[in-house]
Amino acid sequence: MLRVSRGRWRAHDLAFDPLTQMSRDLARLAGSNRDMIRFVFALMAFYAAPALAQETNPDSILPGSPCHGQMPCELGDRTYHVKEPDGWDGVTPLPVMLHFHGWARTGAVPVYHGRISGATRRRGVLLLAPTGIRKTWDFWSGDLRDVEFGQAVLEDAAKRYPIDRSRIYVSGYSFGSAMAWRYVCANGDDVAALIAVAGTLDQNESCDQGPAEVRHVHGLRDNVMDFPIGPGGDVLFPVALWRRQFRCDDHDRFGDWSVTNNDLFTRHVWQDCATGRKVMLDLHARGHFIPRGWIGRQLDELLGLAPHYP
Numbered sequence: 001m002l003r004v005s006r007g008r009w010r011a012h013d014l015a016f017d018p019l020t021q022m023s024r025d026l027a028r029l030a031g032s033n034r035d036m037i038r039f040v041f042a043l044m045a046f047y048a049a050p051a052l053a054q055e056t057n058p059d060s061i062l063p064g065s066p067c068h069g070q071m072p073c074e075l076g077d078r079t080y081h082v083k084e085p086d087g088w089d090g091v092t093p094l095p096v097m098l099h100f101h102g103w104a105r106t107g108a109v110p111v112y113h114g115r116i117s118g119a120t121r122r123r124g125v126l127l128l129a130p131t132g133i134r135k136t137w138d139f140w141s142g143d144l145r146d147v148e149f150g151q152a153v154l155e156d157a158a159k160r161y162p163i164d165r166s167r168i169y170v171s172g173y174s175f176g177s178a179m180a181w182r183y184v185c186a187n188g189d190d191v192a193a194l195i196a197v198a199g200t201l202d203q204n205e206s207c208d209q210g211p212a213e214v215r216h217v218h219g220l221r222d223n224v225m226d227f228p229i230g231p232g233g234d235v236l237f238p239v240a241l242w243r244r245q246f247r248c249d250d251h252d253r254f255g256d257w258s259v260t261n262n263d264l265f266t267r268h269v270w271q272d273c274a275t276g277r278k279v280m281l282d283l284h285a286r287g288h289f290i291p292r293g294w295i296g297r298q299l300d301e302l303l304g305l306a307p308h309y310p
Contacts, residue, residue: 100176119296259293
């Protein structure tokens with residue numbers, strides 16, 4: 001598994017095109033046999049047809065929508081992906097979750113990920129998933145080009161969708177979680193909540209802005225985006241930045257809770273912060289992954305829905 005250290009990572013596109021490889025193999029077997037070659041091209045056309053159909057008919061309910069699902073939306077020289085919620089009527093304003101993907105991925109992954117879009121589409125939330133340059137994010141430094149791109153994605157989507165500006169959530173996993181932290185650190189005053197999974201900024205940083213609420217989950221055995229344990233073994237250190245930023249004092253330790261039988265969470269909440277904001281930390285005993293149902297439960301609580309899974 002990838003072990004993260006401070007610095008930049010270059011992502012390489014290792015995509016394998018089975019259609020191209022199949023045509024090469026068959027053509028090699030055919031040699032100069034024209035009938036076989038014709039067969040190869042007919043087969044290629046047959047398998048390409050669904051892809052061509054998808055390009056002209058994305059699964060969006062908006063008439064003439066240029067992009068949805070696996071078809072990316074173009075924005076300058078970059079792209080992002082969109083997933084509409086199930087049963088949306090095309091009119092009702094939508095809460096939005098802007099989700100930053102993990103390292104070496106693209107925005108195509110979150111829109112069909114059961115623990116990400118499986119949560120948003122069942123709860124009436126529009127999912128927006130930007131793609132990072134070279135499949136990664138620049139959250140280490142003060143370079144805010146990815147923050148600016150995230151904001152541009154929101155504004156571009158708002159040209160087609162009626163967005164509920166009071167319910168904008170920013171999320172991410174792993175590298176994407178750290179990027180979500182960077183986004184709200186620089187541009188979070190209008191964000192209702194940060195929903196972060198297994199990735200943080202340096203806890204000694206300070207932020208110019210911040211969301212109304214912080215919700216972070218981390219595994220105590222995470223050795224990819226290492227669990228940021230504090231001085232003296234302080235396991236509450238992963239949200240030290242926000243506790244300091246929001247001037248939070250005492251916290252409440254809620255009882256252990258779970259969504260499925262796979263993971264048990266211990267919740268710590270700081271809700272008497274001087275700035276009127278709230279910080280929440282969920283800890284579990286495992287490693288680096290998106291816990292089943294965790295994102296969905298955060299959305300349930302934020303949207304005032306009855307908790308449910310998935």
